[in-house]
Amino acid sequence: MTMENKKELxxxxxxELLSALKGRFEKNRNRHPGLVWGDVQAKLEASPEKLWSLYEMERTGGEPDVVGYDTQSGEYIFYDCSAESPKGRRSVCYDRDGLESRKEHRPENNALEMAAAMGIELLTEEQYRELQQLGKFDTKTSSWVKTPSEIRKLGGALFCDRRYDHVFLYHNGAQSYYAARAFRGSLRV
Known part of the structure; x- marks a missing residue:
């Protein structure tokens, strides 16, 4: 995010956001054992642009929560932790090329550009699987995940969900979109 695009709440x-994040943090301690809210809050207060990104995650239905701490970088890691894919991000193609390739019934947006505008990254398959260790997510919906360039060059994109108590990775054309598919994001603060 460039300085010209700096956004503050x-x-x-x-x-309001700090209160929601604190409540979620306290309610879901299993997601971040050993971490202390006061330390997270101090980091958030020192990073207004990151707080804006968390607000966007919250506003679009992601219910962001702390899922880890990177001891090397000193950053807290937030993922979208809503039970189902975030409602405010559904019915989107994977990326701009996928969107442009649709001849008709184009959705309004795509996952990669939405995430970039929010200042977040799409979860990778590995991160998605880590999230699923913290609970049962996307049991009725699915979420686009970061797709390797080799797959994307051939027109495909990847998404994941949880069915039959297992996490599945699937593929679709990047131009596809469904009412029950969105994307989950991550943010480091």
Missing amino acids: PPEQFE
């Missing part, structure tokens, strides 16, 4: 939204 108004004080009311700032407090």
Whole structure:
């Protein structure tokens, strides 16, 4: 994110978001054993642009929560932890090329550009599987995941879901979109 695009929350939204994040953090301690909310909050307060990205995750239905801490970088790791794929991000193609390749019934947006505009990254398959260790997510929906360039060059894109108590990785054309498919994101703060 460049300085020209720096985004900050108004004080009311700032407090509202911090309250929601703290409540989720306290309610779901299994996602971040050994971490302390005060440390997370101090990091958030020092990073207003990251807080704006978390607000966007929250606003679109992602229910972001801390899922880890990177001791080397000193960053807290947030993932979208909504039970199902975020409602405010559904019915999107994988990327701009996928969107442009649709001849008719184009959706309004695509996952990669939405994530970039929010200042977040799509989960990788590995991150998606890590998330699934923390609970049961996407039991009725699915989520686009970061697709390797070799697959994308051939027109495909990857998505995951949880069915039959197992996590599955699938492929589709990048131009496809479904009412029950969105994307989950990650953010480091």
